Amino acid sequence: GYKEGRVVAFEANLTRQGFTRGDRGTVIGVRDGKVELAMPNGEVRRFDPDRLPRNLKHDAVTIFERKEIALHQGDRIRWTAKDGERGLLNGDIAHVARIDGDTITVTAGDGKLHDLSRGDPMLERLDLAYAINVHVAQGMTAKNGIIMMSERERVLNTSASFLVAVTRIAENATLVTDNSDRVERQVDTRSGAKTSALETSRGDTNGDRPNQQEVAAMSDDPKKLAEKLGPEFALAVLTNKERDITLEKSLYRSEPGRDSGEREMDRERQLERERDLERGRDLERGR
Incomplete structure (x- = not known):
């Protein structure tokens, strides 16, 4: 949400509200449903999320928190937003090739080198990628991997998410958990499949779900x-x-x-x- 201190980046032109693509401001408060933004030039402007065009409801703005990251040569990073012109896609993995003064050179997933100088917006759209969640991991493959599962995250501990995690690792997979018996039961009894409204109304969300033995069969x-x-x-x-x-x-x-x-x-x-x-x-x- 629009919490104080977060940055709002505009990804589309919002002419009626006076914002253009590329504008960004820091949230300093929310009043009467409108977000007050401190702009880089010192101006305070108001943004109304309820007035976003229907076709841009989820794409007009990006909200993120400022976080300092220490980068070193060889670090594995991932993009948290895209730059279509340079082919840097949200979720893709890259590596820090070298750091020279104010310029960071990264090797993208396709092997191309990109120089990111001070002020480059992609420097604010990256994070370290030594640990990623299952959603981000879909489509990736690693030779070795560590899967972490906690009994407290029972909603996330499903057979579907577990299978996705395991099949991302080509050779050596290690599972780390705080309660192996309970996590096993959670995975065994939750498929992770989406439930239809009809199933919910009938109360069929648990009765027809296969366990690991049935899946194996x-x-x-x-x-x-x-x-x-x-x-x-x-x-x-x-x-x-x-x-x-x-x-x-x-x-x-x-x-x-x-x-x-x-x-x-x-x-x-x-x-x-x-x-x-x-x-x-x-x-x-x-x-």
Whole structure:
């Protein structure tokens, strides 16, 4: 919200209120529903959030808090807003390549170097990225990772979010928690699937939810997974199975002494799992 001390950055022209894209001011108070902003030139101006055009309700302004960050060469950072012209996208990961006086050079996700000099707006749109939440992690992959889950965050501890976290890590995943038994129960009993209004009115939000054992039993049937959990969740399960396939292939190559019958059965199992994975992808594409 518009708390005192926060910065309001205007991302669109609001002609009727006298603000243009690029303007920014610091919140000094809220009176009669209008936000009082201290502008860089010392002027105090009033902004009315209720007068935002309907099509810009969520895109006209960005609200953020000032925070000092000490950056060093090699630091991993992520963008908290985008710069479309330079291809720097919200949530993307970058690295500090070097620091030279008032200029910080970063290596973007595509490998391009960008010089950010003092006053560059992207210097206010970044944060350290050594720890990120599951929402931000979607679409990323890391070789090693640490997953932190607390029993106090029971609403967030769902099988869906856990699967997303696990499938972001290619090799070594470590889970750190303050209460392993309780977190396991929370993940086991909460799917994380969105609940429809009809389900809520019937009180069906818990009764039809599969636990981990049921998910495991359905993991060989992509159609059942998609019907029960939705295409995205089913794909997450199948993607995790793909990692198992890769691991099995590497183990198979390391055991040349096995007889031909065992190898043939392994090949059939691998082919069947790969077909399951492809059917899961077809379900996702057909949504």
